Amino acid sequence: VKTFPAHQQLTFMVLLVKLLAPIAGLVIHCQGARMNQLAKHELSFVISVRDQTNDGKCTGSSDESIIVEKKASLKWDVQKCAIGCIASGKACMASCVERMGFSAGCASCWVELATCSKSKCISKCLIPSSSACKKCAFDRCFPDLLQCSGLPESDLPPP
Secondary structure, three states, X not given: OOOOOHHHHHHHHHHHHXXXXXXXXXXXXXXXXXXXXXXXXXXXXXXXXXXXXXXXXXXXXXXXXXXXXXXXXXXXXXXXXHHHOOOOOHHHHHXXXXXXXXXXXXXXXXXXXXXXXXXXXXXXXXXXXXXXXXXXXXXHOHHHHHHHHOOOHHHOOOO
């Protein structure tokens, strides 16, 4: 019996999971992979598996890839749409978010997050980057974004 190094075993396991997942109707999201000092063979690898039948509005592969691609700037990009459309309303903001590449359904989740923040956190969000605004939006509006999007908190940008 031949034993393979830990990194080769991990690579094989990931390939096997990725091949078998579509058969089971699952989507695989690799959130990170890191090897700490190969001599110690310490591996840290997180794979989250989510049922593809999730009815969230942002679970399509194009919406998910935009979230991954823009994760660092996504919050600010959505805030810019909200600020730019403050007088024009939801339709303006939805169009702005859709121009970022999101589907109409997924864009509606981000519009609702901004609308909720505006209505429930207005006094705390006079300075949108303040910690009070972030906390209020996270506590009062973020749960609805999770529900609407169908994505786990770890897939979305932090508040």
